Amino acid sequence: MTNAPDRPIRVGLIGAGLIARQHLTAMSRVPELVAVGISSRTRAKAEALAGEFGLAHVCDSPEELVRDARPDALMVLVSPQAMAQMAAQCLDFGLPLFLEKPVGLSVAEAEEAARLAGEKGVPNMVGFNRRHYSIFQQGLERVLSRGRLLSVMVEGSERMSVARATGRFTDEVLRAWIFANATHTIDLLRHFGGEPEEVCAFATSLHEPLGDQFAACLRFPGGVLGSFTGNWHSPGGWAVVLKGEGVTAEFRPLETCRVSYADGTSEVLEPDADDAVVKPGFPGQLRAFAQLARTGRLAPPSQDLAGALLTMRLAGSLIAPVRPLC
Ligand SMILES: NC(=O)c1ccc[n+]([C@@H]2O[C@H](COP(=O)([O-])OP(=O)(O)OC[C@H]3O[C@@H](n4cnc5c(N)ncnc54)[C@H](OP(=O)(O)O)[C@@H]3O)[C@@H](O)[C@H]2O)c1
Structure with missing residues (x-):
């Protein structure tokens, strides 16, 4: 992984709903991470969160987010029915990926996401925050x-x-x-x-x-x-x-x-x-994600897509x- 140990991991968020707000709030307790940009389906919601939490970039797509905000890592925080498809799309960027649960609404969708992550070798983590x-x-x-x-x-x-x-x-x-x-x-x-x-x-x-x-x-x-x-x-x-x-x-x-x-x-x-x-478990899982982004290794008790499967x-x-x- 590319990050110097003394600077925070720059994170881009995809999705601007209730759980994105919870993650941004929890980041105030985790100096190892800083949110640098956000994209979502409804731009106005992304703009509102960006204004409130001081994010420099509001983008219209994950591609634009990666290009303009140049994050070190991505967090996918979209609605449950959109997770599997968005996971597949974001694995293509090759950046360390945090995915809210559930990654898929069936075992078959979870299998496909885990298979793709393994094939592409992208470090990833699924947000089972209770573990933390x-x-x-x-x-x-x-x-x-x-x-x-x-x-x-x-x-x-x-x-x-x-x-x-x-x-x-x-x-x-x-x-x-x-x-x-x-x-x-x-x-x-x-x-x-x-x-x-x-x-x-x-x-x-x-x-x-x-x-x-x-x-x-x-x-x-x-x-x-x-x-x-x-x-x-x-x-x-x-x-x-x-x-x-x-x-x-x-x-x-x-x-x-x-x-x-x-x-x-x-x-x-x-x-x-x-x-x-803050929302319990969120600071712990954000620290674990920062460590994953920095080292490429996911430590217990966190789960990656294979564990989530x-x-x-x-x-x-x-x-x-x-x-x-x-
Ligand atoms: N760990 C936990 O305890 C916990 C708790 C609650 C939820 N979650 C998980 O977190 C995820 C988000 O939940 P939420 O409560 O934040 O839902 P939410 O309030 O409905 O927010 C979802 C966000 O994703 C955006 N979105 C949906 N489809 C998209 C797409 N295809 N491309 C880009 N953006 C898209 C939505 O855009 P619009 O604004 O246009 O709708 C909205 O901003 C879910 O997967 C859920 O299971 C986890």
Whole structure:
């Protein structure tokens, strides 16, 4: 990679929506990166963000962004249904690439993106920001300080009625919600447990064609057990519970952690200063991306397109076969 270690990585953004704003806000905590330009479908939105965050270049296409702003790296932050195509287009620039999840609305689209990235040899990273939660790291450390990790339980209850009511998502995205959004929690099974060696999954459907009631048991390397449940039309949210030897760490909601010990004591953990003031995990993943752009190497716990494909395949294994509720 080309960058001197003492100057920030110059980043170009593609997409000017809600998540672009979150990344720009998080960059204020990450001096290793600086945003130098933006392009999007609706120029006025790109101009508004550029004005607010002091970006020098507003461009009408990714090609113009690369030519005029001369970024060291690109961040693709477009709508879910546009990600796979935009990923393929941007891989051609050869610049280190950050891609918001999901890269594709199906396993086949994720496979194609991973194949192209491998073929072109472009350093890349997919934005599973929960992997970078400081509170996850702390909670896991508490569990491992007492012995082995025994079990990983993930609750991935999506709020489908809320997602529909926003009017922000196309039918195509809502239909593929398990890939478009539920992969956030499904990815946490791999994050904490590793690559599952065995998955036994059941799914039924109340309303959603690819399922909306999920129950799965998993076996991870070393005999760690796992479970995944998702009930998308019932109140509830996202949670993770890690079971260890005489210790349980419960993240409910994900941004909080209570650790309980066998002697009856417990403690509440706090996120680090970065995660407390901007979207959690964003500063950590931006630092990881800066490191990738500088060295060409992606360090754990970040995922590239090949890793994201494994999460997409795991999501696929949770939905087959879906049965209707009687
Ligand atoms: N990590 C997380 O926690 C998290 C949270 C939310 C979203 N996301 C992901 O982040 C991505 C963006 O989400 P968002 O909430 O920011 O969506 P959004 O508010 O709808 O913004 C999407 C942006 O992409 C632009 N865009 C769409 N298609 C494009 C194309 N073909 N070429 C250029 N620009 C295009 C849109 O342009 P217009 O202004 O013309 O519509 C808009 O500016 C999604 O993939 C989503 O899954 C991640």
